[in-house]
Amino acid sequence: MIKAVLFDLDGTLLDRDASVLKFAADQADRLGIADKEKYIHRFIELDARGYVWKDKVYQQMLREFDIPQMTWENLLEDYLESFHKHCVPFPNLIELLEGLKAAGYKLGLITNGFERMQMSSIQALGVECYFDCIIISEREGIKKPDSMIFQKALKVLGTAPSESIYIGDHPDNDMKAAKAMGMKTIWKRDTQWESVEADYVVDELEEVLGIIVSDK
Template sequence: MKLWLLDLDDTLLMDHQVSEEVLNHLGQEVGVEGLPQEVRKKAEGFFQEAPFYPWAERIGHSALEALWARYSTPGLESLAEWAWPFRERVFREALQEIGGPAERARELAEAFFAERRRYPLFPEVPGFLEALRAKGSILVLLTNGVPDLQREKLFGAGLGEAFSLVLISGEVGLGKPDPRLFRMALCAFGVGPEEAVMVGDNPERDVQGALLAGLRAVWVDRGHRSKDPRYPAHLEVQDLREALALLEV
């Protein structure tokens, strides 16, 4: 494979686990259990009421990310104004649901906003990327989300210079699984779909998009998404190094 398209969240960068850890820690601080599950449920429900929800869904910006995105990208000023009342409401109603101190909702929302800014890579990622570069592969990051948050994650994880091209859905106006986003990467380097592979953890967005664009697809099972039989990947792995076999394809 000549061109490798790589997802960011929960493929290269630990995302789900970090959010769970921070929310569990905050729950312990206020003496409640089940805060991660309740915050996710409330956030997803209230997020769907937002006037920009169709846009967020199209670019793959999640409800949980809305709890810590800065929305500093020009043009997102209205989201920045919307965000703090949303966050406070999420934590207040989540705490009420599990018998916690609802009066501390703003405090917990601010704490999550601050403490969630951690960007650990999965252990195999540095070696995996180095192996690809050593073989002369072209590396492209293909990630859904709002620009300022995805770039904060990218540089926070030390991957700012790791890719020949970075395509963020919120910048280009297209999100995975739209095959046009995948084809942008192909066109940028003059590579045919038979010479490219997409590696990601989300069957519906990463694998489906790759298949629609005619690319090979690698599904990375990180343990918190179920396999989707509607979108069969060419290869299923639990460690990115297992995908290196495709270097010789």
């Protein structure tokens, strides 16, 4: 019987692609970039869906764009200070979390990334209050797919892997790692991958509650 539901953040609760697009467009406007579309395209390309940290991204952006009186450090700080203002949740996020809490499930969140960035995104989405456990890789000194980060979350929640289900978008960091722990898995489909091994597959968050409630 499922007692705890754990989530990934980026690509699962946070529509990171849409958020990055909004942020890059806003930053280009504020910097007065002449070719706004090129700036947006290159930022998204260099960002590599968050797998390249922004110090390297902005060092390259300065080589390609004329941004007077700005250093890569200035641009990085602007990213850190401003990204959360552009966070886009996937549809039905709050409804899902409220439904799970009302049904009595414990909720956890496990995310790779820097604590400052991830917490500001979580708070911007307005979901911090729903979680009994928030695990961020920088704070823990371990990151997915390391089994220890899942063990940490389950210990805090007080549930066994067999009593827990994990929802994420990454085939290895989320699905494979959680399954190896003995947890059930729900893959939130991402078009970057054609197929992923998981117990369930969803396209929208609104599908999740029904799956969990029916999984006895």
